[in-house]
Amino acid sequence: MDDRATTTEPAHTVSPDVAEGQVTFTLDGRQVTARKGEMLIAAAERAGTFIPRFCYHPRMKSVGVCRMCLVEVSGPRGASLQPSCFVEVTEGSEVTTDSDKVKKAQDGVLEFLLINHPLDCPVCDKGGECPLQDQTMAHGPGETRFVEEKRHFEKPIPISELVLLDRERCIQCSRCTRFAAEVAGEAQIDFIGRADQLEINIFPDLPFASYFSGNTVQICPVGALTAVPYRFSARPWDLDQVESTCTTCSVGCRVAVQSSSNRVTRLLGIDADPVNHGWLCDKGRFAFESVNSEDRLTEPMVRKSGQLVTVSWHEALDVVADGLRAATKKSGAPGGVGVIGGARMTNEGAYTWAKLAKGILGTDSVDAQLGDGLPAEVVLGLPRATIDEAAGADTVIVLSGDIREELPVLFLRLRSGIVDGDLSLVELSPQATALTAHAAVSLRYLPGAATELAKAIADPGAPAPAGIDPTDLAEARRLAGADKVVIVAGRPSLAEDGALVAEAVQALARALPNATFLPALRRGNVMGALDMGLSPGLLPGRVGLEPGRQWFTQAWGKVPDERGLGTTEILKSAAGEGVNEGAGSTDGEGAKTDNPHRDGARVRALVILGADPLTDFPDAEMVRRGLTGADFVVSVASSPGPLSAHADVVLPAAEAHERPGTTTNIEGRISRLGQKLVQPGQSWPDWMIAAELAVHLGADLHLDSTTEVWDEIERLAPAYRGITRSVLETPGATDGVVAPLTVTPVAFSRRPGSAPLDPIAVPGVESVEQQGAPPRAGLAGARTAGIGAGGSKGATQMGGGTSGDAAVTTPPPQLAGPFEISVPRVVPTDSYSMRLVASRRLYDRGAAVDAVPVLAGLVPDSPLRVNPHDLDDLGIGTGGNVKVRTATTSLVLVAVPDPSLPRKVVATDFNVPLAEGTVADLIDATAPVTELRLETP
């Protein structure tokens, strides 16, 4: 970063003693300094001279084929035309970019490109932002000298469900093929043919089925590749844009959100140097369709005589306040209210809900994870790595689900670290993943036995676990001993208790004290939600309940008396199933050794924040029991979803692109969200719903805008201290700021001029975020209505530390692991049982895909994957129908052989259709691992 900063100095001020690693050359007569080894085109661009180009892309290897970037470069045999994208700057060379000879060559290339071009600009998506068009405008000849018949191809042809190809418009720059082969590692499109018949195409009947296909559309310099959702939807000059962060998953890719007439039309990846390098996954790129969906909740609804009917916010919030009060009263403890979800909110929304739940309702049974993550202490308490650090590490140890399926752009970054860098990957997984082919070592473990494997890696004296090749193990040990080790920790299987994985992660943490961690939790802003305290036992800023008690009591007036429940236990409690008996069956997220939950303090009301446990919680049966068992269910959501059927009140919330605020990614990087749309109907941003609900509960959170919320977070949440609004608004912080701030106040990456930007891909993206409160639609009368409605004690004391005791001035310490966590005991399998692996797919039946028409069709059917020998034992070696039985259910599924699985392990995908039911019908969330038996039906 440093050398970048120096190279962005104005070019003319070169001192004679040039720093090492730098070269000086003459660019159109002036002296310019560049990094050694830098390509001329990039050096010139930083010095303010833009050389036209088509094939060059700063994030891919140069090929120098379009020949648009020819400039004159001096050499031993005089000046010659050289592709500036392919020649490195050399000391003392003279470069001319504006001579007649250069112009003639460049004009010649343009003319050659145009002779076979269809010139259908009026009906081309790219028209108006097309470099071919622009450069022709600027330099091209007025009329064509080409009178022959142009090249013809059938146009356009679909190369996947998402992308269409018009070969007539293609200029053969190979950006798309290089992206597919080099960046995504899926060379499913390629050049076909030769000479002027050279075309891009797919193999017959094998579509470009990549999770990253949309990037090819973004980097295509012309309109040859177009995306189905955007085609013909807008003209570029009508588009309004705002810079934001994608919250489809928790990688937090920076995006330009473009809209027209209050509809999002397109997302473009921004080249955020520390995060996404300009790339997006297709789910993130196209998920905006759900925002535009007709099927949005626009008004609050309350169930009356069995029917949800539209009411005013005022009435709805009154009903909610009454319901929550009643639940607390009935259960005799604040824990009578359970709050589930919040990982899809902004940080501001999550904080406000945390403050409401913990500070006003007093419940600690709050969990942003849906039984599908890891214990929050472990996630927040281990030393964090950044994505850059992972991609640039010596060794990355992955113990998580398939990264390509869960955090796609992190997959690209890790892959690039391996393919283009020196990164070695050690994978610990019960099954093969997309990273397996890139791993130096991929070790299989039996669900429930991750710790055994982790310990074997950590301790050279430990014996190799059964089924592990000793040479592989030795290699993994060697790699784990490297200097820079990053551990990527997530949930390899939803049928295996998260505490078991956390135990393994902590075993590695103890053995590798210098290793850092990158959590592979997947949902949008799950990291922000945990940081804001939406987890049992936690308070905002990565602080434990007890250490933070004084600080937050002073600020909020009160905090919960004792540790509450995680999602699994909330549901169990709501279902009326005693949570105390099963000391061995802990919740995946957050339970510590002794569960202090008292008998009888049953969860009576559920508040579900932008989550859908019916599709996302691993154990379908438990969700149904929990929802049925609860007296009162509130759903805060942006679209109805299956949950509405179970809700007593439905509150409409704003979605991505409709609310300002911030989000926090897996690294702890806080970046700003841009608001591009007015939220539909009466829907509100999440924080506002909590703030107003507080009023209806007779309290006041003293939070009146997102900026106020942020200011309070910065003030109170230790991990977020110093990250003020003005820090976030500095131009240098557009790619976000990693929390907590360390040594220097803010580590800025200077995108303009430092990170390479591809002007062809991201035309004119600049930061124009809007911060601030949106209009409080439909709020009439609500502010006073709450007064006297009865209320929680202490409400009047809240805000700003007005309690009588001596003021606490030092913020509480942040969590620091490893921790003692309670880990369920895994009983060895009997010889008939198999262990189940349930893994995530990018496209599943979750709301984020279901509401997006172009993606919904891509959800695969999933078979049951079984080791071929186990299939042989069943007498169906090549696969076929099998009956799968657990203690409580049985399903008939289609089994296929998968030699990558260990014996006695069967795998399938979560939340996708199986031949019968879904895997959530099989998983027992209270068991450490789900066991089942296979039979021939």
Add this chain to the structure above:
Amino acid sequence: MSSTAHPTPVARPRSKGGPTPTLTHLRGATATRARELIALYPEPRSALIPLCHLAQEQEGWLSPEIMVDIAALLDLTPAEVLGTASFYDMLHTEPVGSHLVSVCTNIACLLNGAMELLEHAESTLGVNAGGTTADGAVTLEEAECLAGCDGAPCVQVNHRYVGAQTAESFDQLIADLRSGARAAEIPTHGTLNRVARTTGLQADRNQVANERSAMAETQAQRAAAAKDTAANKAGA
């Protein structure tokens, strides 16, 4: 359910230590030879063209199924195989008649009546250059220089030179091809090289490398010795 097959979590087999790919169309001895060919090269992908020739020997052309097999053998995508094969004139992604008749019309042959011969061929065979006769016996091709310019106009059948042709001799040639009269000399389309590699460095590259470095050492010693002698001489 979906018409697009999206990435499966199961990784593509790797040539290094990965499971042996199952082939559906490259059969028996051909599959064995394919693996032998791959072993000749430091990188498997180098065997792509030889494998395509081998596949054409079996099938006469590169069917999509066979390209999928080649991709599996070389750890490539089918698109990469097609993309590479389609670059080369001799690799056919469309079916070819059992005899590919290539008439060169490049400069030396042009000067010796090649265009006229090609026109004659088109009319007697009833197909345009690039086409295949209805009986599947002959595919006619307008070729670039075949490096047989002393026998212009130069014609090859399945890449066997058949000497300069006149209209009459051409007709006879076609008749012979159809009757099988020249079968011994001209195999059916796809068979390029009937001489297999019988010997060779039997696989052990490391051994060669070792020998080579050992030899480099002796040579260095020899050179040093020679230098010494020279120095001694000069000194004397």
Add this chain to the structure above:
Amino acid sequence: MAITEAPKIITGRIGHADSHTLERYLATGGYDGLRKALAMTPEAVVHEVDTASLLGRGGAGFPAGRKWAMLRKSPVTYLVVNGDESEPATFKDHLLVERDPHQLIEGVVIAAYATQVSQVFIYLRGEFALGLERVQAALNDAYSLGAVGSDIFGSGFSVDVVVHPGAGAYICGEETALLESLEGKRGFPRIKPPFFPAAIGLYGEPTVVNNVETMSNLPWIVLNGGSAFAALGEGRSTGTRLFALAGHVNNPGVFEIEMVKTTFRDLIHAPVLGGGIPHGRELKAFVPGGVSAPWFGPDQIDLPLGQDEVAGAGSMLGSGSVVVMDDHTCAVRASWRITKFFARESCGQCTPCREGSGWLEKIMERIETGNGREEDLDLLLDACDNIAPGLTWPPQQTTICVLGPSIPSSIGSAIQMFRDEFLVHIKEGGCPYG
């Protein structure tokens, strides 16, 4: 100038019908050069080749000894023999691989020893089906003989030689495209610098690429000494060289000729060589070194067949193929066909070559078929200028490899020499030659 009685350095055996067999090869001094080389130090072998001043026979004419000597600074990993011979009217390597494969193999092993390479690939044009069979058969025999493989003739030197078939793409003769092709990819030439094979070659390793004919000279040079070779010819052009003569001559074929000592006139007209132009016609023009080379007219017929001599006259000896056009030849048709060749064979990666070659071909076709316009000649030349700026010789280029500027070279010289003929086509709406 007279035709010299130069020794037949590489075609001596070809008179025998069984010249391709090991028996004939051994009976005529076969593998003696290799035995001798193995008794020498590799440096000494390089030195002999350097002394011989053997210029590469593939087209560029770079001295082989110098190439190797440069490479010896860093260890060479691969030796690749270029037998892709696809330059129109070039058919000398065709003769060598079919008729004297052992000579090629012997040369290859000598070169491998000189450069201390343990892996050689012989890339043969796919259309040489018989050549492929002959070289493979010879190689099998040579392995059995112990001339290739492990511990060659007990010397401790080992080398593996693999015959690799091409598959029909002219551009694969260009050495970096050849390497790409050998790596199993499309034959897209690489950008030089940095991809000089010597530095970054096959699989990114230092690689020597030499032509078949260059290799075939080595046994003789080692046996007879570099100076004996250098004593033949003149100046930089030493030794003998194969010339492929085709087009309008009575006796087309490949001739081994002492360099510089013979002229184009000798080659075309001497009874033992070309035997003159048929039907008593006159010479109109000739291509002196492959169709990439600018054409010559009758006034250049007395130029000697020497590298520098031809270069000095504004063309090149290139691949050693001479195409003779008699006075009944339509220059437009001939240069259209050459353009069509390039348009078909462009690899397609560079815009100017991919689009330009196709466009030029279409314009030429229009002119030849009588649909030309007056402005077409200027358009042709201007489009050519956008591929080879300045239309100079040797050409400058806006492209990666020299295939692109080869088109302007040949069209440009044809228009220059026969502008009137082009104009007649345009004005009269067709070819005056019918």
